[in-house]
Amino acid sequence: MMIVDEEIRHSLGDRRFELPGGHPAHRRMRELLMSEVEIAEFESFHQENNQVQIRWNHNRLEELGLVTSRPPRGLISKSGSRPLWYLIGLEEQGGGEEGEINHSERLEQYQFRFDVDRLLANRAPLAAALATDGTEALAWYIPFHDTSSEWGIYIRDIGPRIIANRCFPDLLRTNPGEALELAFDFLFAHEFFHHISEIACTMLENSNLSNPLYRPYFDRLVSGDADEALEEALANSFALDFIHGKQNKDGLRGLMDDCPPGYRDYGEYQSKLHFERGLDWLASMFTGKPFSRSNRYTFGHGLFSHPNSVFNRMKVPLHETTDRSPCTPALPICIFNNIIVPEDIKNKANHKRTPPNARKQFWKCIDKLRGSQIKRNRRLEKLDRKDWFKFDVTGGWRMVLEQISPGKWVVRYLDEWDKYMRYRAKNSL
Numbered sequence: 001m002m003i004v005d006e007e008i009r010h011s012l013g014d015r016r017f018e019l020p021g022g023h024p025a026h027r028r029m030r031e032l033l034m035s036e037v038e039i040a041e042f043e044s045f046h047q048e049n050n051q052v053q054i055r056w057n058h059n060r061l062e063e064l065g066l067v068t069s070r071p072p073r074g075l076i077s078k079s080g081s082r083p084l085w086y087l088i089g090l091e092e093q094g095g096g097e098e099g100e101i102n103h104s105e106r107l108e109q110y111q112f113r114f115d116v117d118r119l120l121a122n123r124a125p126l127a128a129a130l131a132t133d134g135t136e137a138l139a140w141y142i143p144f145h146d147t148s149s150e151w152g153i154y155i156r157d158i159g160p161r162i163i164a165n166r167c168f169p170d171l172l173r174t175n176p177g178e179a180l181e182l183a184f185d186f187l188f189a190h191e192f193f194h195h196i197s198e199i200a201c202t203m204l205e206n207s208n209l210s211n212p213l214y215r216p217y218f219d220r221l222v223s224g225d226a227d228e229a230l231e232e233a234l235a236n237s238f239a240l241d242f243i244h245g246k247q248n249k250d251g252l253r254g255l256m257d258d259c260p261p262g263y264r265d266y267g268e269y270q271s272k273l274h275f276e277r278g279l280d281w282l283a284s285m286f287t288g289k290p291f292s293r294s295n296r297y298t299f300g301h302g303l304f305s306h307p308n309s310v311f312n313r314m315k316v317p318l319h320e321t322t323d324r325s326p327c328t329p330a331l332p333i334c335i336f337n338n339i340i341v342p343e344d345i346k347n348k349a350n351h352k353r354t355p356p357n358a359r360k361q362f363w364k365c366i367d368k369l370r371g372s373q374i375k376r377n378r379r380l381e382k383l384d385r386k387d388w389f390k391f392d393v394t395g396g397w398r399m400v401l402e403q404i405s406p407g408k409w410v411v412r413y414l415d416e417w418d419k420y421m422r423y424r425a426k427n428s429l
């Protein structure tokens, strides 16, 4: 049984609305749909291809197999069953034909444990999303006031993995399942608070039907104005409360402190008293007032608390989304239209002291990279200097490539591994 059913939604009548243009789901739609080519272009040209407004469209994602809807669920209980999609990769690999141990180790490394900074360095759209939208880069809530049929909580598949790697690295090493569940719980609880908040506002709205409240309030919430972001601070504080262990909480605090205003202000609402005061302020914002510490809707916090019998029925449809181009493994995608091999590199490659295998592989790699418009390759690794990359020519030989303009590359270095390491250190690559 869901407390918000179609009957309740229907009864909202013309108080329902289409998602406002500022809602983060529109931005996520664009990122979820981006192909490798588009991401590579985005990253090469550092452009915000934002000119064309792409609107949130659940049905389109469903057609493309990028969203999976789950039965509605309530707030996490520790005994509750959580989705297992993040374990599927491991299960599928079980019983593989050859080199199982190496293979699954590698898989685990790429699927669960990765360097978030490197991932973000390689995925500019995702990094931009986190910087702009905080928690909503990884999960978002479509209110039941929305006129489309698919309201609920959306969790992006990379979301729990980013949080687990960034916030619970030790737990991820010892108990990856638990780390991912905890990360999932955090995102779900944050979004669930938006649901609690929508219900609270609807209760106020119902007391005076001539005056729609949620729609104008929601417009302000998603406007991107830091003064309207109180609900995000409360949602983060609420979600943090569901996370056990000081180390885990501190890990999340580190993440939230880097988030945009609002999201990062969770700390002001951590005690019960301050949280309730925050709810009073939020309720006053529902009525159209600006955020102010003197605008307290004195009994506002009562709108957010419910007897267990009601709370247990407050279930929200859950939808899991996948990016069209997988965000993990954290490998760079590059466009290779042209690769210039300068004379000194040619001489190095063809030199009689260069092992025949390295020579052969070098020219083979150059041909292969040139022939491929787009490359995502485990042997290609981004270096610290902007637009510089390392490529493993053989087990022992490395080359360094620089992208001098979009799609146009120059080989800067070619040598054995230990010499490459010295070259890299010397040039602070």
Ligand SMILES: [Zn+2]
Pocket (backbone or CB within 6 Å): 135, 136, 190, 191, 194, 232, 235
């Ligand atoms: Zn939020």
